[in-house]
Amino acid sequence: MRYKDRVEMDLDIIERHLERCKDSVDAKNMADIAQQLMAIERNVDNIRNMIDLEDDE
Structure with missing residues (x-):
């Protein structure tokens, strides 16, 4: 991918x-x-890690 x-x-x-947060509020x-x-923090971390990996290539 x-x-x-x-x-x-x-x-x-x-x-x-x-x-879901809006619904919960x-x-x-x-x-x-x-x-x-x-869960949002985990996804943001995933995106940051992918950006770092792409920059390393």
């Missing part, structure tokens, strides 16, 4: 997590918000 495809996939995942579910934010 190309880096661009992987980044686009991670961005789609981040968008879904953000949508409406429901005042702070535990779910925390889980979604941790």
Whole structure:
């Protein structure tokens, strides 16, 4: 899988997590918000790592 495809996939995942956060805010579910934010952080880290790998090539 190309880096661009992987980044686009991670961005789609981040968008879904953000949508879930919005739903959780409406429901005042702070535990779910925390889980979604941790998942977003993982996806952002994945994107940063892929950028670093691509720069190393």
